[in-house]
Amino acid sequence: MYINRIEVLQVLNRMQSFENRLKDLYKDFDYNLHDNLGRRNMLLSTVQEIETARVLSQKFSEVLSDGAPGKPDVVICDIGKELECKLTSGSKSSGSVSFSLQTDYATLKNKKELDYMFILADSTFDKFCVLLFQGLTIDDYFPPAPGSRGKSRMRKATAMKKATALVGEIIDVSAKIIAELHAESILRSNKFISRLAELNERLESCSENAVKKRENIERIITNEKDRFAKAVEKIESRIEYWEKNQKFSFGFESISKNLEVAA
Numbered sequence: 001m002y003i004n005r006i007e008v009l010q011v012l013n014r015m016q017s018f019e020n021r022l023k024d025l026y027k028d029f030d031y032n033l034h035d036n037l038g039r040r041n042m043l044l045s046t047v048q049e050i051e052t053a054r055v056l057s058q059k060f061s062e063v064l065s066d067g068a069p070g071k072p073d074v075v076i077c078d079i080g081k082e083l084e085c086k087l088t089s090g091s092k093s094s095g096s097v098s099f100s101l102q103t104d105y106a107t108l109k110n111k112k113e114l115d116y117m118f119i120l121a122d123s124t125f126d127k128f129c130v131l132l133f134q135g136l137t138i139d140d141y142f143p144p145a146p147g148s149r150g151k152s153r154m155r156k157a158t159a160m161k162k163a164t165a166l167v168g169e170i171i172d173v174s175a176k177i178i179a180e181l182h183a184e185s186i187l188r189s190n191k192f193i194s195r196l197a198e199l200n201e202r203l204e205s206c207s208e209n210a211v212k213k214r215e216n217i218e219r220i221i222t223n224e225k226d227r228f229a230k231a232v233e234k235i236e237s238r239i240e241y242w243e244k245n246q247k248f249s250f251g252f253e254s255i256s257k258n259l260e261v262a263a
């Protein structure tokens with residue numbers, strides 16, 4: 001891996017310093033930099049590219065950051081790598097923030113394969129999750145939706161296999177749900193076995209002459225078996241769904257405690 005956590009912390013440190021000065025400048029003019037996070041991030045995108053190139057230049061002899069339209073964000077000439085730099089604070093809907101990790105579909109299709117460094121930032125620019133994706137292709141993205149201006153969202157089920165979290169963490173929500181479902185299945189099985197043993201014991205101790213009582217216990221056993229079978233089928237169906245529809249979230253990390261290391 002050609003960029004590491006310490007180097008990313010250096011980038012974030014410089015970006016934070018720039019964001020703080022921008023915030024003060026906006027305040028001097030009675031503006032609020034955080035009123036529009038999309039515009040805030042646009043102002044910082046160039047800083048991300050330049051600072052990423054700067055830290056990489058510490059160990060590679062030729063690193064370019066052109067910044068011109070249609071040009072790669074960062075090129076590490078020594079190893080022939082192009083790195084796309086993205087900064088996002090996600091989109092808010094129904095009180096929660098989601099991250100589609102978009103890219104320009106045509107560019108990726110033309111390049112065949114690209115590396116990406118996504119910086120996910122909170123609204124105050126204090127907490128981050130930084131993801132390095134290596135070797136993304138158009139198979140890792142959905143085709144652009146109508147009206148998306150060529151931007152396509154990430155197919156996380158495949159793309160996350162190519163990701164490394166350098167700051168923060170990737171949380172496999174579906175894996176957690178599947179584990180909980182397996183635990184629920186075991187719990188239900190244990191309860192069913194215990195209940196069945198109890199009913200069979202009652203049946204064995206019941207007199208052969210108590211026909212109605214025996215029929216009632218047998219009916220309860222049949223119902224318990226049917227109920228258990230349906231519950232297991234439902235759990236298995238839910239497990240199958242989450243295995244096919246992986247969902248991820250991201251854990252953010254405050255970098256204030258890491259500034260001394262990153263400097």
